[in-house]
Amino acid sequence: DAGVTQSPTHLIKTRGQQVTLRCSPKSGHDTVSWYQQALGQGPQFIFQYYEEEERQRGNFPDRFSGHQFPNYSSELNVNALLLGDSALYLCASSALGQGSTDTQYFGPGTRLTVL
Amino acid sequence: AQSVTQLGSHVSVSEGALVLLRCNYSSSVPPYLFWYVQYPNQGLQLLLKYTTGATLVKGINGFEAEFKKSETSFHLTKPSAHMSDAAEYFCAVSSANQAGTALIFGKGTTLSVSS
Numbered sequence: 001d002a003g004v005t006q007s008p009t010h011l012i013k014t015r016g017q018q019v020t021l022r023c024s025p026k027s028g029h030d031t032v033s034w035y036q037q038a039l040g041q042g043p044q045f046i047f048q049y050y051e052e053e054e055r056q057r058g059n060f061p062d063r064f065s066g067h068q069f070p071n072y073s074s075e076l077n078v079n080a081l082l083l084g085d086s087a088l089y090l091c092a093s094s095a096l097g098q099g100s101t102d103t104q105y106f107g108p109g110t111r112l113t114v115l
Numbered sequence: 116a117q118s119v120t121q122l123g124s125h126v127s128v129s130e131g132a133l134v135l136l137r138c139n140y141s142s143s144v145p146p147y148l149f150w151y152v153q154y155p156n157q158g159l160q161l162l163l164k165y166t167t168g169a170t171l172v173k174g175i176n177g178f179e180a181e182f183k184k185s186e187t188s189f190h191l192t193k194p195s196a197h198m199s200d201a202a203e204y205f206c207a208v209s210s211a212n213q214a215g216t217a218l219i220f221g222k223g224t225t226l227s228v229s230s
Contacts, residue, residue: 004158033217042119042205042220043159056217090158092218104218106151106159 002027004093004107012113013081021076021110025093031055032074033104034066035090043090049074050096078112086114117142117208121221129229134178134193136224138206141187148189149207149218150180159205165189176200201228 005024013019025032031050035043045058049068063079072093078085088111092104122137140146147166151159163174170182180191189206203225207218 035218040223042207042222043218045217045219048217058217092159103149103161103164105161108158 004091004105006089006091006107006110008110009108010111010113012115014115015081015083017081017114018077018079019081019112021078021089021091021112022073023076023091023093023107024073025091026105029093029095029105030072031094031096032068032072033092033094034074034076035092036060037088037090037109039087046076081114083114086112088112117144117146117210117219119206119208119219119221121204121206121224123224124222125225125227127227127229128196130198131195134191134196134200134226136191136204136206136226138180138189138191138221139187140189140206140208142208142210144210147209148180148182149209150174150178150189150191151205151207151220153203153205153223155202162191162204196226196228198228198230201226 004026007022033048034046037043046060048056052068065077068074088109090109091107094104118141120139149164150162153159162178163172165172165182173179178193203223205223206221209218210216
């Protein structure tokens with residue numbers, strides 16, 4: 001049973017560029033959450049998708065947007081990249097539609113470096 | 116609003132010694148509580164969780180935690196540390212009143228184990 005997968009593993013961009021990160025949830029899961037983890041910090045919640053809609057959003061600017069597809073996979077898009085966007089981006093999946101106990105399973109993350 | 120405080124950004128123990136990582140939470144609603152572990156350059160792995168019921172929760176790799184409502188604490192312990200326990204540990208809280216809410220993480224505690 002495959003766990004949560006993310007691509008790419010690493011990414012280097014320059015300021016002002018746009019980036020798209022991808023996530024495939026664990027089999028049987030229908031909900032995807034995205035987190036940003038800056039170096040030496042705990043993960044911070046960006047947003048959560050369920051039934052192809054943004055269900056919850058953390059304190060992140062509109063430059064951060066997302067999408068969920070019918071197969072439950074998800075994308076995180078960041079526009080107009082800033083140096084401060086350099087971080088590990090984590091995707092987590094859970095089974096909200098099946099009476100979730102709120103356990104979120106995390107992928108390995110995408111390391112984004114903005115130069 | 117919910118928040119998590121992890122006391123001690125760095126804890127060092129000898130192999131075979133007791134591990135104690137401290138976590139205090141703030142929540143205006145009944146909480147769900149979690150401990151995750153992160154090894155270098157990897158995502159987060161769930162160690163254990165408290166949702167309802169028994170306040171002493173046992174997790175993987177010999178770890179356990181006790182939910183103390185009166186102290187708003189959820190400290191993580193392991194009787195005997197192993198070298199492989201060296202990692203970053205994160206305590207997190209979510210809301211029990213609304214399924215699938217975002218995880219709020221502490222800043223993490225780095226555990227070092229010496230031989």
